[in-house]
Amino acid sequence: MTRFGYTLLTEQSGPKDLIRYAVAAERAGFDFELCSDHYSPWLAAQGHAPYAWSVLGAVAHATDRVELLTFITCPTMRYHPAVVAQKAATLQILADGRFTLGLGSGENLNEHVVGRRWPTVARRHDMLREAITIIRGLFSGEVVDWKGEYFEVDSARLWDIPEVPVAIAVAVSGDRSVEMFAPIADHLVTTEPDAGLVGSWHHLRRATGLPVETRVFGQVPICWDPDRDAAVERAHEQFRWFAGGWAVNSDLPTTAGFAGATQFVRPEDTAAAIACGPDLDAIVEAVRAYWDAGFTDIGLIQIGDENQDLFLEKAAEALLDKLRAAAPR
Numbered sequence: 001m002t003r004f005g006y007t008l009l010t011e012q013s014g015p016k017d018l019i020r021y022a023v024a025a026e027r028a029g030f031d032f033e034l035c036s037d038h039y040s041p042w043l044a045a046q047g048h049a050p051y052a053w054s055v056l057g058a059v060a061h062a063t064d065r066v067e068l069l070t071f072i073t074c075p076t077m078r079y080h081p082a083v084v085a086q087k088a089a090t091l092q093i094l095a096d097g098r099f100t101l102g103l104g105s106g107e108n109l110n111e112h113v114v115g116r117r118w119p120t121v122a123r124r125h126d127m128l129r130e131a132i133t134i135i136r137g138l139f140s141g142e143v144v145d146w147k148g149e150y151f152e153v154d155s156a157r158l159w160d161i162p163e164v165p166v167a168i169a170v171a172v173s174g175d176r177s178v179e180m181f182a183p184i185a186d187h188l189v190t191t192e193p194d195a196g197l198v199g200s201w202h203h204l205r206r207a208t209g210l211p212v213e214t215r216v217f218g219q220v221p222i223c224w225d226p227d228r229d230a231a232v233e234r235a236h237e238q239f240r241w242f243a244g245g246w247a248v249n250s251d252l253p254t255t256a257g258f259a260g261a262t263q264f265v266r267p268e269d270t271a272a273a274i275a276c277g278p279d280l281d282a283i284v285e286a287v288r289a290y291w292d293a294g295f296t297d298i299g300l301i302q303i304g305d306e307n308q309d310l311f312l313e314k315a316a317e318a319l320l321d322k323l324r325a326a327a328p329r
Helices: 015-028 052-062 081-094 108-114 121-139 175-181 195-207 228-244 255-261 267-273 280-292 308-326
Strands: 003-008 032-035 067-070 099-103 144-147 152-156 167-171 187-189 216-223 297-302
Touching: 003 015, 003 308, 015 032, 015 052, 015 308, 032 052, 032 297, 052 067, 052 081, 081 099, 081 121, 081 152, 099 121, 121 144, 121 152, 121 167, 121 175, 175 195, 216 228, 216 280, 228 255, 228 267, 280 297, 280 308, 297 308
Parallel strands: 003 032, 003 297, 032 067, 067 099, 099 167, 167 187, 187 216, 216 297
Antiparallel strands: 144 152
16 A cells, blocks of 8 residues: 655754644654755755754654654765664664664755765765665674774664664665665665666565565655645745756755756746645646556655645645545555
8 A cells, every 4th residue: 555654844844843743744644754854954945954853753752653764864974874873773762663764875955064075976875885784783783893985983882772673765866876775775765756766676676585575765745725826936935946856956065056056947847846736636646656656655745834734734634535545555
């Protein structure tokens, strides 16, 4: 059965609001909740970037049923992998086994803040692979000593190990990253409804004797609003950065850079890419490409902080009903 999630978008909401939305989203019937892990919003108009792990710790205690997932944590620059392993293990205990660690190679926007040079894509992938090896080792509860190409770990051990092991989902974008991460991850994250990429992931895992019951996570922005014009305006103001694609979005370092790169994106361009307004059937159609491509878990982003309460109160349950009626079982 296709599962549907709600996104706790740290770029557009403060920490207390995010926790309130998390509770309301669970009440509305979402299956899981994704939490972005940002140091900066994409555009200044979004206006927020609280620390995701503090938010998730509070959400773990405020909710009872929904699964939780970082979407996405980069364990190579702003965070050392040994610290990510400790955070993830602790959160899994607080969440009573409901947490999945979503990892990726990161964006310059969030990682440049520690003053390190932004690596090439190939090097970022190599760093991520080494980081996952360290994190897996620490999840075992054993002492880890490591001296690799990018990281060192000196006699580290996690002293609080959850009863339910932390699963790792990894973001991939093409054949090379599939080849690198399918053998060492539990689940797949990708941004486009690419059936070929999903098929390659499953084929490689099957060929190497790994379990094929892997989950495929994706995310779809929407902008529900009773007034379609207001929805288009809000989506353009806060989410026009989405038009750049990840090849661009991973490299720009500042909100000013994103503002400049998207200055010629028109409201009608945003509306063509993102379902805007009150039509729930249009949102279902926007999501359909993901389950058609083999995604098992699809997270929704409701754009804008100011309408979250209204969306969760007035639209979320009806939208979930329509999505579940249309999606594969």
